[in-house]
Amino acid sequence: xxPNAPRADTPDSGPTxxxxxxxxxxxxxxxLAASPEVRSAFNWFRAQEPQLLHWQMEMARIAAPPxxxxxxxxxxxxxxxxVGLDDVRIDDVGNVFGTHxxxxxxxxxxxxxxxxxxxxNTPLNIRQQGNRIYGPGVxxxxxxxxxxxxxxALLRAVRIRHALPFVFIGNVxxxxxxxxxxxRHIFATPRWKDSIAYSLVLDGAGADTIVAEALGxxxxxxxxxxxxxxxxxxxGAPNPIVILAKAxxxxxxxxxxxxxxxxxxxxxxxxxxxxxxxxxxxSMKVDIRSTSMNEMERLEQxxxxxxxxxxxxxxxxxxxxxxxxxxxxxxxxxxxVIGNRPAGELHxxxxxxxxxxxxxxxxxxxxxxxxxxxxxNVPLSMGREAVAIGGGGSGGGAHTLQEWFDSSGRExxxxxxxxxxxxxxxxxx
Ligand SMILES: [Zn+2]
Numbered sequence: 001x002x003p004n005a006p007r008a009d010t011p012d013s014g015p016t017x018x019x020x021x022x023x024x025x026x027x028x029x030x031x032l033a034a035s036p037e038v039r040s041a042f043n044w045f046r047a048q049e050p051q052l053l054h055w056q057m058e059m060a061r062i063a064a065p066p067x068x069x070x071x072x073x074x075x076x077x078x079x080x081x082x083v084g085l086d087d088v089r090i091d092d093v094g095n096v097f098g099t100h101x102x103x104x105x106x107x108x109x110x111x112x113x114x115x116x117x118x119x120x121n122t123p124l125n126i127r128q129q130g131n132r133i134y135g136p137g138v139x140x141x142x143x144x145x146x147x148x149x150x151x152x153a154l155l156r157a158v159r160i161r162h163a164l165p166f167v168f169i170g171n172v173x174x175x176x177x178x179x180x181x182x183x184r185h186i187f188a189t190p191r192w193k194d195s196i197a198y199s200l201v202l203d204g205a206g207a208d209t210i211v212a213e214a215l216g217x218x219x220x221x222x223x224x225x226x227x228x229x230x231x232x233x234x235x236g237a238p239n240p241i242v243i244l245a246k247a248x249x250x251x252x253x254x255x256x257x258x259x260x261x262x263x264x265x266x267x268x269x270x271x272x273x274x275x276x277x278x279x280x281x282x283s284m285k286v287d288i289r290s291t292s293m294n295e296m297e298r299l300e301q302x303x304x305x306x307x308x309x310x311x312x313x314x315x316x317x318x319x320x321x322x323x324x325x326x327x328x329x330x331x332x333x334x335x336x337v338i339g340n341r342p343a344g345e346l347h348x349x350x351x352x353x354x355x356x357x358x359x360x361x362x363x364x365x366x367x368x369x370x371x372x373x374x375x376x377n378v379p380l381s382m383g384r385e386a387v388a389i390g391g392g393g394s395g396g397g398a399h400t401l402q403e404w405f406d407s408s409g410r411e412x413x414x415x416x417x418x419x420x421x422x423x424x425x426x427x428x429x
Contacts, residue, residue: 025358025423032422033362033415037160044157045150045414052150053133053407055079056142059114060126060135066178069094069115076114076170079149084156085168093185094172100155102165106197108424109167110151110417112144112391113174113182113203113375117399131407139395139405143413144202145170147391150414151421163426164197174203174375180341183378198352198424199386200417201376205395205405207413208367210356211388214377216343217289218296222247222307223334224271228280236322238331240282241271243307243314248284250306254299261371262290264299291343291371293381307333341373342381352385352424359419365412389416 032038064072076096080088085098096114099107116137118124126135133142152168154160171182186192203211224240248266256262264286271282288299311331346353353369360367372388379386392413397403 021357021361022354025354026361029355029358029362029419029423032419032427037158038418038422041154041158041160041418042411042415044154045411048150048153049407049410051153052146052410053128055149056138056146056405057126057128057133059145060133060138060142061124063118063120063122063124064115064137065118065120065122066115066173066175068120069172072114073170073172076145076149080152080168080170083149083153085152091185091189093182095182095186096170098152098168100152100166100168102162102425104164106164106195107167107192108164108421109169109192109196109199110148110421111169111171111183111199111201111375112148113141113172114145114170115172115175115178115182116140117175122401132404133407134402134404136401136403138403140204140398140403141174141202141391143205143391143393143395143405145391147202147410147414147417151417154418160422161427162422164424166421166425167192167196171375177339179339180375180378183375187378187382187384196379197385199376199379199384200352200420200424201374201386201388202391202417203374203388204390204398205393205413206390207365207392207409207416209370209390210353210360210367211370211372211374211376212350212353213291213345213369213371214343214380215289215291215341215371215373216293216296216377216381217287217339217341217373218300218337219288219339220286220300220303221283221336221338222286222303223281223283223336224307224311225281225332225334226279227330229278231276231278234278236318237278238314238318240279240331243310243331243333244269244271244282244284246313247303247307247310250309251286251303254302254306256290256299257295260290260292260295262288262292262295262299264288264303285338287339291345293343296343304335307335341377344377344380344383346380346385346387347383350385352387352420355423356387356389356416356420359416359423362419363412363416365416389413389420392416
């Protein structure tokens with residue numbers, strides 16, 4: 001997703017994590033930014049812009065639908081080698097890794113998802129007009145991946161000291177049905193699970209947001225099946241549409257808190273074949289969201305209870321209605337999980353958030369703390385320090401064929417990422 005351009009999937013933003021500026025970190029960031037090597041890094045970013053745009057267009061021309069990211073992953077692994085990262089590899093699910101050495105065993109991770117929402121047959125007509133490029137995926141996540149590559153390339157061009165080592169990750173499976181599978185895999189792998197101290201996730205363009213709260217979601221398809229029958233001659237048999245309708249009525253009355261904001265939606269309902277048939281099945285799709293795992297859990301329970309009651313009620317009512325010689329056969333109810341993203345939030349004293357605030361203050365950059373669903377959900381749900389920010393420049397039309405990216409001002413985004421990483425890693429003395 002693109003944190004600076006909220007889409008229907010992530011409609012929500014609001015300053016929910018507050019933290020004052022930490023003066024010591026503020027001085028540290030100012031000291032870093034004034035160092036000769038960081039100043040030459042800033043100049044280097046400016047000079048690299050044509051290369052960055054070139055990479056961005058080249059990458060956007062390689063299709064990367066959910067579960068079909070391998071060609072783009074191979075391209076990225078090649079770029080990682082080209083810019084001099086160490087230990088470049090692709091894991092079992094297609095995540096691409098490269099490291100840059102430091103001191104110490106724990107890493108600062110810089111990641112960007114390489115998948116897009118676009119199906120494999122989408123025409124990838126990527127074109128440039130001045131500072132602007134157009135086409136599917138140029139911003140989400142062309143902007144994030146290229147910012148990550150820019151930082152990796154910089155570390156070879158300009159020698160910058162840092163204590164903790166860096167790991168660069170182009171991960172798969174962020175969008176839609178990918179359901180964060182790339183990040184989940186990384187944080188389930190012993191090698192990375194315990195060694196990533198901080199995760200800086202780059203998603204989309206911009207430099208004006210900090211996603212510090214992970215909006216979780218659970219999605220279900222609920223299917224109710226019954227014996228079906230003729231509306232006249234089988235009258236009395238249990239009706240799956242009625243069962244769903246009753247369950248929806250009960251579930252929709254569930255109260256939800258405004259803090260932590262929690263929502264639910266019945267988005268699709270289907271069932272039946274004709275007006276004079278008792279339906280054999282009916283189904284609905286339900287979406288539950290919150291930044292609190294407990295609230296999502298509670299709502300899921302409430303949905304299941306509403307359904308069970310409704311099945312019982314309708315079964316009983318059917319028995320009363322039907323004649324003695326024609327007893328209705330049973331009703332079955334199936335719950336299919338079609339989406340599951342963990343929720344979580346950064347604790348208020350989190351170092352990563354204080355650092356991003358200090359960097360923004362140093363760069364006179366106004367940014368808002370937001371709540372969204374990104375790759376950062378995975379580390380955040382595990383209580384780890386993680387935020388998602390943009391890769392700089394500006395963009396729009398995410399998830400449409402009219403997507404665009406404008407590289408004007410990309411430097412600010414790159415400076416912000418670099419200073420944040422250096423402050424997180426500490427300076428090797
Ligand atoms: Zn994205």
